[in-house]
Ligand SMILES: Nc1nc2c(ncn2[C@@H]2O[C@H](COP(=O)(O)OP(=O)(O)O)[C@@H](O)[C@H]2O)c(=O)[nH]1
């Protein structure tokens with residue numbers, strides 16, 4: 324793509340043109356656009372958005388919650404961006420859950436942009452891409468940006484590396500208390516939600532979470548727990564109000580500032596790793612490793628061979 328074209332796409336995306344936003348995302352996803360170039364243009368203008376991770380087991384109601392939050396946040400005159408990482412099955416290519424909710428509560432609203440992305444790529448890659456997508460949404464002026472994870476495995480943890488705030492969603496009657504005890508998951512959550520509170524035992528779960536938090540998160544005073552129901556609508560307003568006030572106060576929130584700083588350093592480290600590896604693999608070194616044969620490796624350690632290879636430019 325010519326730099327003139329990129330300039331135009333960037334200008335349009337910044338003005339909230341949905342096609343340009345999609346083009347930027349697809350461009351970096353497919354490698355047609357350089358992440359380096361896009362990132363250097365957009366990050367300077369992407370400072371007023373709050374990025375909120377929504378994680379929790381599949382079926383907990385993460386998509387349903389966002390669907391219900393959208394109108395509440397829009398009432399408060401803020402715009403919304405959503406990145407939904409789809410739980411595509413590696414075998415069937417379809418979703419794990421038949422009754423998965425699609426986020427469609429704002430089809431005609433140009434202040435709400437929803438983008439889904441597949442979870443099938445290598446995990447670190449998905450997280451990095453979600454982070455780049457969220458930057459593009461910030462650049463396009465979205466105030467509150469949600470990133471919904473698949474909620475299984477590493478994605479549950481890694482979403483906290485790319486967001487200002489991590490929300491963990493639980494539901495009663497699903498053995499979530501056991502999940503709660505999983506190492507590390509409590510530490511990274513800033514906000515808890517007990518969804519499907521229309522079901523019995525929701526209060527019991529809230530109490531359990533409270534107990535576990537007070538036992539393990541001693542150094543953190545206020546970890547809010549919201550009780551919501553996407554069926555009755557209970558608790559959604561309170562949850563939305565809290566998220567909006569996080570957005571309002573984020574510039575003065577030291578915890579968020581600290582996270583942004585550590586996120587920045589993490590990205591720097593990743594860029595350095597990628598750059599150094601790319602630099603290392605010169606044509607001669609690539610040729611060298613490709614030309615190794617069975618005899619070459621008989622009596623040599625890989626360290627020795629690498630040392631020899633490093634002598635090449
Ligand atoms: N009873 C009840 N069902 C809910 C509630 N929230 C979501 N659901 C249902 O739970 C299922 C999974 O919801 P979904 O939002 O796709 O969950 P996700 O996988 O976490 O995104 C859907 O059938 C929803 O209709 C709730 O508060 N109460």
Ligand SMILES: [Mg+2]
Nearest residue numbers: 385386423424
């Ligand atoms: Mg979902």
